Amino acid sequence: MSRTLIIGTRGSELALWQADYLQRQLKDLQVPSALHIIRTHGDRVQDRSFSNMGGTGFFTAELESALQAGEIDIAVHSHKDLPTQMPEDLVIAAVSYRADPADWLLIRPDAVDRREFFDLRPGAVVGTSSTRRQTQLLALRPDLTVIPLRGNVPTRVRSLQQGDCDAVILAGAGLERLNLPLQDVRVVRLDPRDFPPAPAQGVLAFQARKSDAATLAILASVNDSHSAHLIRAERRILANLRGGCQLPFGAFCEERDGIMYLSLSLGELGGKFPRRLRLEHPDPDVLVVEAWRRLHAPAPDSVFISRELAANSLFARACLDHAIRVHPESLLHFEDIPVEWPSTVDWVVFSSRTAVGVFSRQTPILDTRVRFGAIGEGTAKALRRLGLEVDYTFDPMDLSGSVNRFLELAGGARVLFPGAENSLRSIQQLAGHNIQAVDLPVYHNSPKREVNIPPVNLAILTSPMNAETYLGFYPERKNDRLIAIGESTAKALRKAGAWNIFEARRPSELALIEALFSA
Numbered sequence: 001m002s003r004t005l006i007i008g009t010r011g012s013e014l015a016l017w018q019a020d021y022l023q024r025q026l027k028d029l030q031v032p033s034a035l036h037i038i039r040t041h042g043d044r045v046q047d048r049s050f051s052n053m054g055g056t057g058f059f060t061a062e063l064e065s066a067l068q069a070g071e072i073d074i075a076v077h078s079h080k081d082l083p084t085q086m087p088e089d090l091v092i093a094a095v096s097y098r099a100d101p102a103d104w105l106l107i108r109p110d111a112v113d114r115r116e117f118f119d120l121r122p123g124a125v126v127g128t129s130s131t132r133r134q135t136q137l138l139a140l141r142p143d144l145t146v147i148p149l150r151g152n153v154p155t156r157v158r159s160l161q162q163g164d165c166d167a168v169i170l171a172g173a174g175l176e177r178l179n180l181p182l183q184d185v186r187v188v189r190l191d192p193r194d195f196p197p198a199p200a201q202g203v204l205a206f207q208a209r210k211s212d213a214a215t216l217a218i219l220a221s222v223n224d225s226h227s228a229h230l231i232r233a234e235r236r237i238l239a240n241l242r243g244g245c246q247l248p249f250g251a252f253c254e255e256r257d258g259i260m261y262l263s264l265s266l267g268e269l270g271g272k273f274p275r276r277l278r279l280e281h282p283d284p285d286v287l288v289v290e291a292w293r294r295l296h297a298p299a300p301d302s303v304f305i306s307r308e309l310a311a312n313s314l315f316a317r318a319c320l321d322h323a324i325r326v327h328p329e330s331l332l333h334f335e336d337i338p339v340e341w342p343s344t345v346d347w348v349v350f351s352s353r354t355a356v357g358v359f360s361r362q363t364p365i366l367d368t369r370v371r372f373g374a375i376g377e378g379t380a381k382a383l384r385r386l387g388l389e390v391d392y393t394f395d396p397m398d399l400s401g402s403v404n405r406f407l408e409l410a411g412g413a414r415v416l417f418p419g420a421e422n423s424l425r426s427i428q429q430l431a432g433h434n435i436q437a438v439d440l441p442v443y444h445n446s447p448k449r450e451v452n453i454p455p456v457n458l459a460i461l462t463s464p465m466n467a468e469t470y471l472g473f474y475p476e477r478k479n480d481r482l483i484a485i486g487e488s489t490a491k492a493l494r495k496a497g498a499w500n501i502f503e504a505r506r507p508s509e510l511a512l513i514e515a516l517f518s519a
Contacts, residue, residue, distance in 0.1 A: 004032040008063045008072035011037040012152040014174045019076045025222040075207040079200035084239035093216050094223035096204035099173035101197050105188040111166035112186050115385045124166040133169045135248035135267030173202035196250030196265045199234035233284040237291050262287045273321040278514035300457035306466035314509040331469040332445045346413035349373035355418045356382040358442040378508050396506045403430040418442040464492035471496040483515045
């Protein structure tokens with residue numbers, strides 16, 4: 001190309017990094033370019049949150065106007081800032097790779113509490129002007145106070161360091177790209193499956209005129225087709241909802257072995273627990289249709305769950321907010337097994353909160369050098385509430401990968417596994433001879449002899465034995481809609497003759513809520 005392409009960008013440090021990234025891509029193609037800085041409405045108005053500004057495109061409208069007027073040839077945007085409806089003469093010609101899509105919670109050291117959700121002390125003050133972040137945060141931690149916080153990324157980090165708040169939430173992609181020094185704060189990465197980010201967060205959008213064929217051809221050469229594929233469902237659902245950046249909507253799509261997994265959160269201002277979904281399908285178009293249907297489907301009137309619930313549990317609160325009657329009851333009887341806990345081990349790995357409870361009651365004396373592991377964040381939190389440091393948390397959705405990563409830390413180590421007498425020994429089997437596994441049955445569970453579960457719209461079974469017991473007492477309910485937590489529970493239900501099963505692979509309360517609205 002003989003002409004120099006003019007790249008339009010905002011003037012913030014992060015926006016300039018993004019424009020420079022595109023310049024480097026163009027330079028590799030031997031295409032000359034120059035930057036043109038444009039100030040947007042979102043840059044000028046810093047004293048109001050987005051929800052109080054009205055409209056959309058706070059950081060994009062002026063760039064699009066300059067593009068239409070021919071003042072620039074390419075507009076560089078954070079894709080999450082772009083409204084889903086754009087001028088008809090413009091097009092997203094290419095997107096970048098996807099940096100970390102997660103939100104990061106930055107916490108002042110004096111506000112850290114590892115026993116609490118998000119590792120944040122009770123009653124902490126968190127800065128964010130995002131309604132999505134505020135809605136999700138308060139749903140999970142209603143004790144927190146959220147204050148509006150605007151400004152570019154370095155400005156918001158400085159506000160935290162100066163003590164204006166106890167914590168701030170920022171997009172991890174921007175923090176990574178700017179490589180800001182964060183040694184004096186605690187960084188908690190909010191798993192995008194549990195805390196869905198803005199659609200297309202972490203991706204850059206390169207916008208051009210539809211009529212500019214030469215520029216479109218050049219940008220096609222820098223397009224990351226994999227990122228475009230992943231964010232397609234996220235953006236299309238947002239478009240269907242007719243929402244902009246002020247809509248409390250989060251979406252995260254990932255792909256494994258040809259299957260697309262979509263996590264969604266749609267909230268309402270005013271404190272109602274967000275409706276959460278977790279869907280999977282090979283075709284992103286099918287995911288969009290299913291997500292739309294389930295986001296608008298009525299919630300079940302009544303639910304049984306084979307687990308005792310605390311009154312303030314997330315699942316109980318979600319049911320209350322959506323007028324769902326819930327009957328929580330474990331169908332099992334648990335009994336501690338008195339044991340001698342070996343102290344000469346390198347690691348102790350807990351598979352459940354029940355095992356952690358036995359540990360707390362028996363108060364074994366272990367070597368101070370022992371390290372602790374947990375399957376799932378709920379089990380890890382139970383250990384932290386005992387004042388213990390959790391050195392490794394296994395991901396129940398990727399147990400095989402988690403075991404491989406664990407072996408990098410503990411290969412050859414002597415690992416104690418306290419658990420149920422009839423434990424499935426999943427980690428031990430995956431680790432094989434790469435560790436010295438010591439199995440320690442610390443509790444016995446058996447089916448209750450009597451139960452009285454009322455008829456419900458939906459039943460959630462949390463373990464194989466609970467599943468067998470439920471259908472043992474109520475064989476006529478095998479044709480009802482059932483939710484199985486984990487593959488082994490689903491297998492037990494099928495063995496008992498059930499077929500209308502929705503499988504949730506994680507044991508966490510958030511997974512239970514996702515299953516509630518996804519089934």
